[in-house]
Amino acid sequence: MNQTAETAQSETSFFRKHRGIIYQAVLLMALWLILSGRFGLEPIIYGLLSVGAVVWLNFATGTVPMKTGETVSGQCINVYRLIIYTFWLVIEIIKSGFFVAYLILHPKMPINPMIVRFQTKLPNPLARVILGNSITLTPGTLTLDIQEDYFTVHAIVDEVEEDLVSGNMEARVGRLYLQECKAEEMCTDITILDSAVSAKQVVKYKGGSD
Amino acid sequence: METFFYILAIIFISAGVFFMLVGSIGLNRFPDVYCRAHASGKVDTLGIMFFILGLMFFEGFGQTSLKLLLVAVFVAITSPVATHALSRRALLHGVKPWKKKN
Numbered sequence: 001m002n003q004t005a006e007t008a009q010s011e012t013s014f015f016r017k018h019r020g021i022i023y024q025a026v027l028l029m030a031l032w033l034i035l036s037g038r039f040g041l042e043p044i045i046y047g048l049l050s051v052g053a054v055v056w057l058n059f060a061t062g063t064v065p066m067k068t069g070e071t072v073s074g075q076c077i078n079v080y081r082l083i084i085y086t087f088w089l090v091i092e093i094i095k096s097g098f099f100v101a102y103l104i105l106h107p108k109m110p111i112n113p114m115i116v117r118f119q120t121k122l123p124n125p126l127a128r129v130i131l132g133n134s135i136t137l138t139p140g141t142l143t144l145d146i147q148e149d150y151f152t153v154h155a156i157v158d159e160v161e162e163d164l165v166s167g168n169m170e171a172r173v174g175r176l177y178l179q180e181c182k183a184e185e186m187c188t189d190i191t192i193l194d195s196a197v198s199a200k201q202v203v204k205y206k207g208g209s210d
Numbered sequence: 211m212e213t214f215f216y217i218l219a220i221i222f223i224s225a226g227v228f229f230m231l232v233g234s235i236g237l238n239r240f241p242d243v244y245c246r247a248h249a250s251g252k253v254d255t256l257g258i259m260f261f262i263l264g265l266m267f268f269e270g271f272g273q274t275s276l277k278l279l280l281v282a283v284f285v286a287i288t289s290p291v292a293t294h295a296l297s298r299r300a301l302l303h304g305v306k307p308w309k310k311k312n
Contacts, residue, residue, distance in 0.1 A: 034276045100248055100252045104236035111240070111245060113309070132290075133291070136251065136290035145302070
């Protein structure tokens with residue numbers, strides 16, 4: 001967290017400050033052109049007006065605090081690493097599909113499900129959302145619940161759970177934000193849960209936010 | 211060249227149909243809610259992706275295939291979210307996970 005703050009202070013250029021808005025506008029304009037398919041003057045003017053309206057409406061969402069008092073922001077994400085991460089994620093989707101299909105078509109169905117809770121320290125809510133989606137897309141694991149820093153994960157085979165607890169993927173998500181990230185520090189306080197009742201009792205559930 | 215693209219399209223659409231069928235079989239074979247969420251969330255996503263890729267090869271490069279690519283991206287983002295929402299609600303409601311009998 002300190003490292004990202006220092007880099008943000010050293011590079012206070014205009015582009016760095018309003019990076020999110022610029023990317024948003026470019027992506028929305030590309031979406032408009034793909035969906036309209038016409039490149040005349042009139043459709044482009046309409047598109048610019050609509051994109052401007054949407055960006056203006058979204059401008060405030062970067063600074064609105066959530067219930068926990070944190071703000072969702074993609075300010076400190078490293079964009080080049082994000083692109084590499086996306087390619088890695090596509091490969092993981094294909095691998096996980098083949099893996100679960102093998103488990104389904106196996107005559108004996110060799111599944112051994114278990115529920116694991118662990119704690120990782122990630123800087124902000126957006127990183128936790130990315131990690132939750134990534135866990136769901138990687139082979140044999142499924143994010144059940146996220147409460148502050150605690151992830152509850154369902155693993156369908158017990159070998160898969162060892163890969164998860166080693167903390168490699170958490171370090172990958174952490175490297176999107178921080179300069180350096182060690183796998184050993186990212187996965188602590190591991191407990192294996194026996195039933196759904198104990199899952200509710202370990203961390204006090206606040207409720208209300210779905 | 212068109213024949214080559216048609217052959218690729220047939221291969222990918224067949225793969226997509228096969229994976230969707232496997233996902234449906236998994237929905238019937240797995241014992242509890244969470245394992246079924248695995249089957250529907252992962253295998254069906256892969257099936258839809260293959261299907262859309264085959265349709266893109268069928269169309270050739272143009273505006274329609276770009277729209278299909280947008281659909282694929284949308285499915286890849288929303289599918290894990292839907293899976294997570296369903297299984298989380300089941301966990302908080304107190305559905306007991308199935309365990310292997312030793």
